[in-house]
Amino acid sequence: MNNLKNKLAPFVLSYLRFFAKLQLKKNSQAKIIGITGSAGKTSCQSAVLAALGKNKARFKIKVSHKANSESGIPLDILGLRVKNYSPLDWLRLLLLAPWQLLTNWQQFDLYIIEMGIDSPLPPKNMDYLLSIVQPQIAIILNAKAIHSANFDQLLNETEQKQREQNETEQKQREQAVIKLIAAEKSKLAQALPSSGLAIINRDDPAIWECSRQTQAEILTFGTAGGDAEHELDLKLIDWQVNLAGSHFIFEIRNHLKKYNSGSRLLELNLKNLVLGKHYSAALASAILLAFKLGLKKNEIKNNLEKYWTLEPGRSSLLVGKNNSYLLDSSYNASGMLEMIELTQQLISNDQHIKRALAIIGDIRELGAETQAIHQEVAQALAESFSEVYLVGPLMENYALPILQDKIKNGAGQIKQVKTYLDSQSAGKDLAKNLAAGDLVLVKGSQNTIFLEEAVALLLAEEKSAKKVLCRQSEYWLKLKNTVAKQSEDQTK
Numbered sequence: 001m002n003n004l005k006n007k008l009a010p011f012v013l014s015y016l017r018f019f020a021k022l023q024l025k026k027n028s029q030a031k032i033i034g035i036t037g038s039a040g041k042t043s044c045q046s047a048v049l050a051a052l053g054k055n056k057a058r059f060k061i062k063v064s065h066k067a068n069s070e071s072g073i074p075l076d077i078l079g080l081r082v083k084n085y086s087p088l089d090w091l092r093l094l095l096l097a098p099w100q101l102l103t104n105w106q107q108f109d110l111y112i113i114e115m116g117i118d119s120p121l122p123p124k125n126m127d128y129l130l131s132i133v134q135p136q137i138a139i140i141l142n143a144k145a146i147h148s149a150n151f152d153q154l155l156n157e158t159e160q161k162q163r164e165q166n167e168t169e170q171k172q173r174e175q176a177v178i179k180l181i182a183a184e185k186s187k188l189a190q191a192l193p194s195s196g197l198a199i200i201n202r203d204d205p206a207i208w209e210c211s212r213q214t215q216a217e218i219l220t221f222g223t224a225g226g227d228a229e230h231e232l233d234l235k236l237i238d239w240q241v242n243l244a245g246s247h248f249i250f251e252i253r254n255h256l257k258k259y260n261s262g263s264r265l266l267e268l269n270l271k272n273l274v275l276g277k278h279y280s281a282a283l284a285s286a287i288l289l290a291f292k293l294g295l296k297k298n299e300i301k302n303n304l305e306k307y308w309t310l311e312p313g314r315s316s317l318l319v320g321k322n323n324s325y326l327l328d329s330s331y332n333a334s335g336m337l338e339m340i341e342l343t344q345q346l347i348s349n350d351q352h353i354k355r356a357l358a359i360i361g362d363i364r365e366l367g368a369e370t371q372a373i374h375q376e377v378a379q380a381l382a383e384s385f386s387e388v389y390l391v392g393p394l395m396e397n398y399a400l401p402i403l404q405d406k407i408k409n410g411a412g413q414i415k416q417v418k419t420y421l422d423s424q425s426a427g428k429d430l431a432k433n434l435a436a437g438d439l440v441l442v443k444g445s446q447n448t449i450f451l452e453e454a455v456a457l458l459l460a461e462e463k464s465a466k467k468v469l470c471r472q473s474e475y476w477l478k479l480k481n482t483v484a485k486q487s488e489d490q491t492k
Contacts, residue, residue, distance in 0.1 A: 012090065013070055013123055017132050019097040020074035024133065026105065030062075032133055033112045033289065036126070036185045037141025037201075039334035040282050041068060041114040042311055044139060047286035048112055050307035051300050052293065059293070060108045068114035070123035073132055076113070079104045084475050110293075117184055118365075119150040126187040137292075138189045139199045139285045140211045143182035146334050149367030151180045174369045179206045186210030199288050201281055202232055219292070221284035234288055236280045237265075241342065242350040243317065243325065245271040248280055256291055266297055268304055274317040274327065276342035278335055313452055313470030315339070319460040321431060324438040325353070326458055330451035331470045333363040333444050340380045343441050347384065354437030356413070358385045359426050360399070361444020361451050362392030374398035382412035385441070387433070389426040390419045392449055422487065427454030434458065446471070448483050 024032075033048065035041050049063055067076035075082065075093065078100040083089050115129050122128040155176060182204070189198040189211040196216035201207050203222035212218060212230075221234040233256060238249040248268045268283065283304065290300045310316065313331030320326040327346075329339050340358075347353050358381060366373055378399035381388050390399055396419045403417040420426040423444075430440065440458060444451045452472075456465040466472045471480070 010123075012094065013074075015094060016071065016074040016078070016097060019101050020077040020132055022101055023077050023104065027108055027111070030108050031110050031137060032135040033110060033137040033139065034115045034133065034135035034188050035113065035139045035141070035285075036115045036117070036188050037139075037207075037281075038144035038146045038181065038185075040141050040278065041116060043279060043314060044141060044282040044285050045112055045114055046310065047282040047304065047308055048139075048289055050304050050309075051286035051290040052110075052295070053299065053303035054307060059110050062106065062108040062111045064111075064113040068116035069118075070128055070132075073113065073115070073129060077133075079106065082475075084478070115188060120154055120180065120184050121150075124150070126184050130187065130191050134191065135188065136193065136195070137197045137199070137289065138192055138211075138214075138216070139289070140186060140189055140207050141201055141281050141285070142204045143178050143185055143206045144334065145174055145178055145181075145366055145369045145373060148174075148177045148181065148369055149365045151177050151184075152367040154180050170369075170372050174372060175206075177367070177369065179209075182206035183210045186213070189214040189216065192216035197289075197292055199285050202230070219288045221281065221288060223280075234284045236277075236284065239277045239280060240349065241274060241276075241345050243274065243346065243352060245269065246273050246275040246279070248283060250280075250284060250287065252297070266301060268301060270305060270308065272317070273308070273310065273315075274342070274346070275315055276335065276338045276345075278338040279315070311470065312468055312472075315342070316468065318455070318468055320438070320440060320458045321434045321460055322438075323436040323460075324434045324440060324458070326455060327439060327441045328452070328455050328469070329441065329443040330446075330455055332446050333361065336360075336363065336377050336443055337380055339441060339443050340377075340384055343439065344384050346439060352437055353439045355387070355435070356385045356439050356441070357387045357389070357430065357433075358441040358443075359389045359391065359423070359430060359451060359454050360395060360441075361390075361423065361449040362394040364394075364445040364447050364449075370394060371398050375402055378402035382406040382414040384413055386413050387416045387430075388414060388418075389430055390417065391421075391423050391426050391444060391451065391454070395419065422484075423449060423451045423454040424457065427457035430454070431457050450480055450483070453480070 035044050064076045067073055078097055080093050117126050118124045190213055192214050194215045198214045198216045199219050200211045202220040203224055219233045222232055223236045233253045235251045237251050240247040250266045252264045287300055313328055316328040318326040318328050343356055347356055374394055375398050382403055400419055403414055406412050406414045442451050442455050452469040455469055
């Protein structure tokens with residue numbers, strides 16, 4: 001069956017790409033805004049939409065809907081949605097593609113689209129996505145060792161052996177892989193026309209080095225000062241967070257003063273959004289884009305404060321059992337260290353927090369960087385959390401020994417660590433131990449881990465799970481049941 005799927009996949013993708021490109025020609029005057037990066041694409045997309053104020057009088061906006069891949073993008077362009085990924089479902093989509101071309105005449109001025117890549121090879125690379133869509137505006141967020149397993153193959157055998165010998169060389173190897181990832185993502189900026197715009201994260205050296213090689217206009221954001229050649233266009237100068245919300249202050253560069261009135265500072269008070277410092281990238285990107293599309297500072301500020309929300313499982317603050325707090329970042333493992341930093345800030349800034357606990361799942365698809373990154377996470381966990389509940393074999397193999405050693409030596413805040421094969425077991429165990437004022441961070445990869453199922457067991461109102469948690473659709477629930485059954489069969 002898998003062999004048949006592999007043989008048919010190129011035909012299906014080419015077929016969908018053909019009709020998607022024809023569909024885009026109906027809106028040939030529209031600006032396409034492509035967003036790429038290892039983490040934060042969806043948050044950035046939602047920030048852009050919020051910054052524009054959902055102003056349909058000014059812009060007709062089309063936003064990609066949970067679609068950023070070689071198959072998801074053409075389906076989104078055509079206005080088609082996958083139901084269950086079955087063969088019959090794919091047949092339905094193939095039959096509907098030409099029909100959509102004939103009947104879908106939706107007009108838009110802006111198309112905001114996520115462009116995710118998992119590999120340097122087609123069809124999961126940037127070149128393939130650019131063969132479907134050609135953005136005029138690019139937002140380049142970051143490059144991290146996510147999906148790095150697919151980039152390991154670009155390092156020759158000699159390089160691999162040399163860089164795997166000790167800790168220092170492992171770090172060098174990780175940086176080499178990150179440069180490869182950055183180079184692939186930066187093809188989006190390099191493909192822009194001279195009339196285009198590239199909004200680039202200046203704090204990410206690999207991204208900056210590759211993305212600056214564009215003929216388009218460049219705007220940058222970050223926390224550092226830039227350099228003599230390119231000063232930051234929008235600089236984060238302050239970030240504060242507590243359980244009531246988040247506060248960001250940005251400084252606007254002089255040449256953008258025409259979009260500004262009064263102070264060079266843009267302050268955002270985002271109530272009920274508990275956000276790490278890394279969310280400043282999404283906000284800064286959205287602000288710069290909104291400036292270039294003609295919006296003024298105060299209008300952008302009001303729009304973001306009024307409209308910006310996050311998808312479930314992305315730094316959601318939920319009410320837990322016994323008046324506890326749940327920081328639900330269970331959607332995926334990207335930004336793990338940043339979420340730990342966020343927890344540290346909450347502990348420092350909010351007296352309502354009595355204890356910090358964490359349910360942390362495996363970080364998948366890291367390739368040769370698997371051990372080093374899990375160990376780095378373990379070191380950070382030990383400094384902030386009194387109890388850590390680890391889910392998955394990678395955390396058990398690489399993080400557990402470090403945390404046990406910290407407990408033995410009385411180092412850091414860690415007092416207890418436990419391991420589990422599945423998220424539900426971790427959630428049931430932690431639920432027995434929850435007390436008023438506890439803050440629980442939940443984060444890990446989605447593939448077979450599904451930590452939202454642990455969160456469901458910790459909610460004050462378990463019946464609200466479908467509304468507030470990620471991966472609650474029929475497709476995901478069916479997949480989770482299949483994974484659970486397979487796991488059960490393996491343990492018999």
